[in-house]
Amino acid sequence: MPELPEVESARQVVEAGGLHREIADVDDTDTYECRPHQPGDLRTALVGRSLTAAHRQGKSMWCDTSGDGPALGIHLGMSGRIVITSPEGERVVGGDYEGTPKVPRVAKDEWYRFTLTFADGGTLRLLDKRRLGRVRLDPDLSALGPDAEHVGREEFRERVGKGTAPLKARLLDQSVVAGIGNLLADEVLWRAKLDPRRPAGELRTSELDELRRQLRAGIRHAVKHGGVHTGEVIPHRASGEHCPRCGAPMVRATVGGRTTWWCSQEQGTL
DNA sequence: CCATATGTTAAAAG
């Protein structure tokens, strides 16, 4: 689930409750989640330090550490959430799946893939049911494009409006613009009334500007209301559903390698 | 058993 809005939520949770607490122990024994590190690598690097700041670019987040230590990179993958507990055991969850009824309220212990135990007795854990998330030291973010929430108009035009790949594939490419996932892409394309299948390079400048406008609006809405699931068209990504604006049938196909839904009338310009 | 899933990326194809 985690796309830019959820990762921002997770980042805020870490910023509010995970900083300046001494790290007393680290469980980095999940060798897939912590790839390519070996068990003990993260523990050795982090014990005795504390997190001092939480950053995000696109769907990647990382924390600075005290004493000039390495950055702690966290990627939530397809199902990651951050769970922080206070010394008294109170839980705060970041990047939660608002509106997804399938996620059980109580997680199984084995879904916790990485744990920082603080000297005060609390913890910061990565809860990742599908195990495609990642924790690593000094993550390489050089391949990421500018953050989707802050990319400028000129840069957006140049990066998104080129190539023969479908517009949606272009939006999902994290090296073009970072932070857009499958649901947010559908939401934003619907808001901008653009056909996801159109070759990105064929868009007019006015269409790219409107797309960026709706991208920012869609992100703001999702951050404010609790995740990409709160988007207007998201509940209508299902067979038999209709466009909440015009009532025309929603249609489905694979675009950019991902299941894609769009309004057959307003976005059917191909 | 089959299909699907909010992400990334290496490999293959063009």
Next chain:
DNA sequence: ACTTTTAACATATG
């Protein structure tokens, strides 16, 4: 050489 597409990754669920 560069861009685009596909498959694989690990796991859960309907």
